[in-house]
Amino acid sequence: MKPCFIAALAAASVVVTPIQASADNAFVGGLVGGIIGSAIANQPKQRVYRAPARKTTTRKAPSTVNTAQRQQNRDTQTALNYFGFDAGSVDGVMGSRSRSAISGYQSTMGYSPTGQLTQYERDFLIGSYHRAQAGGPTTAQMIASSPLGVKGLLVAYRDEQMNGGGTSSTASIGGHYGLPSIVAAAVNEIAKSSDPTAEQLVQRSGFIQLSDINGDGRTDYVIDTSVTGSAFWCNAQSCAVRVFASTPDGYERNDFQAFNVTPAMFNCQRGSCAKIDDGAPQMAAAITPAPMPVPEPVPMPKFAAAPEAAIPNFFQSEPVAASLSSHCNTVSLVTSTNGGYITEATLADANEAMAEQLCLTRSYALSSGEDLMSQIRGATPQQVAEQCASFGTLLRDSVSAVSLQSDGDVMKGVGQFVLSTGIAPAQLSRTAQICLASGYRSDDLETAMAAALMLVSLGQAPYAEIIGHHLSQGFGATRRSDLAIGWYARALDALESGATPVFGPGQPERAGLLRKASLMLGGNAAASAPTVTQASVPVFSIEN
Template sequence: MFIKQFTMACAAAAVMSVPAMTPAKADSGDFAAGIVAGVIGSAVVRNANKPKRTVRRSTRSTRAAKPRISSAQRAENREVQTALNYFGFPSGSPDGVFGKKTRAAVSNYQVHLGYAATGQLTSYEKDFLLQSYRRALAGGPTTTQQIAANPLGPRGLLNTYRDQAAGVVTAAAPTVQAAPSTTTVVALQPQVLPLQGGTTTTTTTTVSGTGAAATTGAALPNFLGTTEVASLASHCNQVSLITSTNGGFTTEANIVDASFALNEQFCLARTYAIAEGEQLVASVQGFTPQQIEQQCAGFGPAMAPHVAALSVKPSDQVSADVGKFVLNSGMAPAQLAGTAKICLSVGYRTDNMDVAIGSALILSVLGEQAYGELMGHHLAQGFGVTKRADLSTAWYEMGLNAVEQGATPVFNPGDPQRSALIRKAVFSGTSQSQIGTQPLVQPAGAALPTFSIQN
């Protein structure tokens, strides 16, 4: 302590001994450096002489305890996740833990069956899901055929099981078996039969006979005002079963029945259209799937005159009329195209041909001419319009030319030979049946739905 006081006294004396007459130079670097060094040095000295204090801080990490799941519960959760994946609701790897992906899959499952999308399974919803999964596995090859025949794929099984549990009887797709050469089977085709008063009705007739070809007689009058309309969904189920029996789709090399080859491609295009629309629905904000379906159903009457005109007007005239409709809609082309793709999916899924064909017409007018193929199929097969094979060729040409000239294929893009197959089937010289006409329908006014699609 004495040494420290002596040192400080000497330093003070040295400072006082500097003559007062010697002014300090403001620009002296040594002076400035000395002041800075002195301040820093004194601070260092003071800190060095202070007694050291050791501060100990205790850190305690708190982790939220994860709820313990019993092994039985985890096993059930894994089965739920596996079942969701099986029916087309991706829940990720079945690890027995319900995270965001599993909750989202549960919500999609609930929406598909019309339940509230809570992300939490009720006891009934869980039991129905697991029982359906076990039933599907037990079905073996039968289940595989049911999935292949249903346009919704594995999800369609849930609808079938639900309807059966509710006591709803659904008509099974007919199985086509080889018949003796003396038996003639007339396939399901819409027939336009005149009724008294000059009106027409579309019926579906199945006729079988032995020996000579069976002929159809006049249909009995129906005074209850109900008619049976040919179902494209049922037709495609039948086509799918025959395709699976034949070992796969017809190719350009092995084509024998041109009409059946076109039927296969028609139903394949329908499946792709449904899938594309469902993907777009997932990006629509502010609408539930049920609301979208209702909006598209209201769109049908607005397009019904243009759909009916397909059977009586050439393709260029129909396109011109639809073009005027598009201009008067007041919607941006991109917005209208997205809406039309969604409604095309809804129309095919619900078997509403006015909605489906009307949507395809709009897309073809908006520059996506590959969709012209659909009008060709409808006119060639008679679904939703009067059968007009002669008018169908121009629409087939529109779709085929668009793809062959570089447009992106919208149906089965992975098959580069598809256009050649359709062209060969369409222009193979098959006979055309006599064509009738269908009166134009005057619908009530209907507003075009609008959906905002988020990319």
Template sequence: MYFKHLAVALVATSMVAIPAERVEADAGDFIAGAIIGGIVGANAKKQRATTRSTKRRTTTKKRSTLPSTQEGKNIQSSLNYFGFDAGSVDGQLGRKTRDAVSQYQAYLGYPVTGKLSTFEQNLLISSYNRAQAGGYAVQQQVAANPDGTRGLLKAYRAEMAGQSAPTTAGNTTIVVAPQAPAAAAPAAPASALAGASTLAAAVAPAVPALPNFMGAGSQASLASHCNTVSLVTNTNGGFVTLAGMSDPDVALNEQFCLARTYAIAKSEELVGKIQGFTPDQVAAQCTAFGPAMKDHVAALSLKPRDAVTADVAAFIPTTGMAPAQLVGTARICLGVGYRTDNMDVAVGSALLLYTLGEGVYGELMGHHLAQGFGPAKRNDLALAWYEAGVTAVDSGAAAVFVPGQPERTELIRQAAARMNGAPVPAQPLVQPASGNALPTFSISE
């Protein structure tokens, strides 16, 4: 399981010393034990010991003079998977590996230099990881593509660019529209359509699938939604206040997008404290949250709050991660999920934080259920999550989002109640639970 591999990397890795302040501890607790494209690697001490041991060995092979790195192994493994022969996976980027890189570049139409640019390397290794984690669906995709595994590279690259990704079934090329286009996708190149009959739209399945009205939320772009909200806010002359609130949905949307902005900013701040990893490499690690938390995110629109929380609480021990490490990773990946419009990553991270005792993050699940980004829209279920978030602040928890807005908690409380047609509460909707509450795990300081 992909998530369990993260736990293995966590045990093997000690990235940075955990400073005294909690915000810095979050960065130190991030699971960054792998270069982009692989949940592998070892701690610096072990690497130094291996280097010393290697130096003591005597060998007549000239290639031993080349440095062997984990990054090199990731590159070689990825090249070999996609059919570009890099030879043995030894981490030493010699002539054979450079030849394989040249083939890879030529296949994708990049300048043939034998040396990977940052983008080319990220595309190569992240595509390899995605293919490895894709299971049977990837096998079917490979089988249907005349280029085999290499065809995945072009498909994944097209998705990254927000373009239509051509797939092939028999002699028919099917142009599959992207899930959440920000604008009309460019037409497929003529070369991709030569010799094949083309369908202008996605082909309907031969046997209609059963309808699913629950558990599958909107795939629209939250970033685009928040841009629209911002435009409305500016047009109206500023944010909705408690005294001037006439439409609770507008107020909640504004606070949703503010929370998203704060989560992204905090994530970027923490990423900056992680030594030796670029933001793109950190983002690649965070993609592991999506597959691991997808079912729990979908369950938000199917089950009440306590049932979802119980399921996540039962899941957490199976990760093999210490609570502090899981919290640190979730804080960073929350912002990454919002920045990349990956709702499984964003909502999954918020769910983990809430279940690990960070009650203020309950607000985010309320927003997602109220607006239908990630889980399906369920105003009735959203209310309990809003209640949990505002109750946490009422109980003394630090405000994570927009701490400088003094009336924010009351604004959310009253807007959530009015959204559901309930009378405006005069006090917190939910009193602190007594007994049988989920444990609150301490975080390393």
């Protein structure tokens, strides 16, 4: 009897049940009683074990998902190339060249230049391409009349959309500075009674502030005439302020009298706005000269003992800190008007180039930090901001030292603080990235700079670029180009040594621009920098 062999095939897959992520429950656990709570959990990856698949001669069908994605990428590359943003060959592969083209498109449109398109940005780009293709002679006329060339089509289509779907796109191109028609008209009106031209006013920090005041997802505009230098728009107490609130039918103008305005001072419901402090709109009254005072009899002089010597104080209160958020809105507007970012080849003004790069790094920091923030369980952005503010306070002395000491001396103090925390570097790094984004979003520059210093101390030297920008531009620190050079060099040397870029990873040409601009900023300042007396940096200890 022949032996009977029984073959049994068993296919089984074992799925390991994912373990619940354990919340770290502290950004910086132990930092002065646990200032910052609820950190990002390290999510374990689900592992799936499967038996090897049986060999078969059946050929797999091509992936329809990959094919569709490739076609979408080709459409994006075609549109980018048409509008003058060089994405290279239309192959459906979004490499560094395509990402650089996307960043150029985003900066022209006033979006955050992340190199990654949102669904809205992609839809607008593709839709604009098809519209331009179907426009015929009208498209050619618009391109010819725009100083931005074919890129001006995108600006025109955007402005038309923002103005409530009007029919005259060409009016949005010439002389409108990338602004809605009604806002541009107000700029031109103000310029007629001011020494600066309309183009110069648009570039002035604080003249136009952008914000979504009425919460409808569209940009609202605040024009502050106090920066024009013209007495026509201001009296001794206040200046004319115009708020343009978006509505489905366009923009509505609201006039006020105020001084040192911010968008937070106004509350808008659709197109109607009111100042928060008085609750009612105030029309800007005509400026009338004050009556001449009646002279009083001159009293006889009285002689008294000389007062004790004292340091004069000409300010009764702290000056209002400049808003980096508002400044970057203006920079973005100017960059859009100029047709894109300054490159190494077009570099003429180092300060202007570094202003653009400061706002670019801010955009990247916001994007990456908010991605991490979204993973925090049970904490609102406001709670994160409050806790991160305490984090900034801990490194206040080091942030202040940035304006006085070299980068090496500052980092010694920060390094001692990091060691004193006893916290794992990976946890501190996540905390710092979150607080960097939180600080920028709330315009808390002390917190943002403290977070950047922490990241540099943890070995992420490319973040030193942030400190260089704050010093060269005077935001959150004293304007010190001589000290900024050291921070720029620290970041650029790290990149040249192979460090992973954190800002504009798809734009390797940035390094050449930063190196050239930093040298232009410094001139001979590096050789003739004044001797700085070293200040003692406190060492923070943690109580058990």
